[in-house]
Amino acid sequence: MRSIGHGITYVTSAAPGRAMTWDVICVTSEGEECGARSREVNDEAEGVLWMVNHTAWTGHTRFERRRKDYAVVEPFLRDSTS
Numbered sequence: 001m002r003s004i005g006h007g008i009t010y011v012t013s014a015a016p017g018r019a020m021t022w023d024v025i026c027v028t029s030e031g032e033e034c035g036a037r038s039r040e041v042n043d044e045a046e047g048v049l050w051m052v053n054h055t056a057w058t059g060h061t062r063f064e065r066r067r068k069d070y071a072v073v074e075p076f077l078r079d080s081t082s
Ligand SMILES: [Zn+2]
Pocket: 026, 027, 028, 034, 035, 036, 054, 058, 060
């Protein structure tokens, strides 16, 4: 993705070698928020499985899903052929 900051064009991309991760927090409130939290996983389906198991055990149905990734921002250097 290209963006301009202070008149300079930058390119933002996913950082190589840093996998996207998910973690899930139960925000079901029964007067007080549950707050149960999954471990950080590299696979969205694993996060979904954690929620399903938590719901099966507790009946809790509302979750916050946090997806984390890493980015690199570099100045955009025009292709010398253009
Ligand atoms: Zn819960």
